[in-house]
Amino acid sequence: MIGADIAPPPRPRILVIAAAGLARFVPALGALGAIRAYHRDAEIILLTARATSAFATTAPYFDQVWIDESDGEFKLRTLLDLRARLIAQPFMRVYDLDGSAHSKRVFWLLYGRRGFAPRALPWSGQIPGTALAHVDRQRTAMHLADRWAAQLKVAGIGAILRPDLSWVARQVQSFAVPFRMVDPFVLLAPAPGPGAPWPAERYGELARILAGNGQIPVIVGSDVPVEVTAAIADHCPTAVDLTGRATINETVFLAWAATAAIGPDNGLTHLTAAAGCRTVVLYNGASDPALVGQRGPRVSLLRRQSLADVPVAEVLAVLEQKI
Secondary structure, eight states: OTTOOOOOOOOOEEEEEEOSOHHHHTTTHHHHHHHHHHTTTSEEEEEEEHHHHHHHHHSTTOSEEEEETTTTSOOHHHHHHHHHHHTTSOOSEEEESSOSHHHHHHHHHHHGGGGGSGGGOOEESSOTTSTTOOOOTTGGGSOHHHHHHHHHHHTTOOOOOOOOOGGGGGTOOOOOOSSOTTSOEEEEOOOOOSSSOOOHHHHHHHHHHHHHTTOEEEEOOSSOOHHHHHHHHHHOTTOEEOTTTSOHHHHHHHHHHOSEEEEESSHHHHHHHHTTOOEEEEEOTTSOHHHHOOOSTTEEEEEOSSGGGOOHHHHHHHHHSOO
16 A cells, blocks of 8 residues: 555664673674674574573663573483574574684584585574684683684674673662662672682681771672671671672672772682672682783782682782782
């Protein structure tokens, strides 16, 4: 009919894979923001882990957030369900920010037989021969952020910025904690990172000394071992335990107000570093800060082959350094 409304063409769909957990999702925020800016008119769908899905839903970069229920493992029924969802509608482009064995499985779920002739497939990642492949021989020697920047450059996206968390301020409507946030406090983020953790007793001793210096020790995170919270409570009964109670967004608010944050190479120390909080990160030989280290103007990295060799006094000395 003349004059009838004409439906607008469908928006191009972009898939972004970032399902490797908070310790990889937070550093990727700069890359995710760059993808959103480059594809401002596209529908961007994020495939992420359940642990990061609620946080990702509040971010301004995605139109939809899909949860990857496989947890990176080969779960046939889950993978078949994911395949059905992936092929229901075509994607103009896919950005794989994980570069993992699981994201390669997603490639085959999405493209099937076409994966044997990948030249025209719009996959940004490590799949050789694809249209947007990043196959630099030095890739595995790059820091994650530099790797993503090089990968996105191949796809036509310019320089990426440092992770930005300013949008969190619009998401947290109310947040009550059992202390005044104007009082000095230090975040303890002891959820284990790669390798053997810092001994629980040392977290307790650290909390006691911090409290004696007028700082409220505040324990944050999920997956914090019970023996750690118990050791902190034994050494410092005034410590505040927020484990499992503060969301990721609320933890950003805490990081903005905290004197400092201390913990191993885990997702929360990446989060506090990205929030601009003074962050001391304990590294052992199981992870390499040159490849995955927290970045930021107020970050200090303390590394030993075994964290059992790191005394509390050394952590305090690093914390007190002016940077």
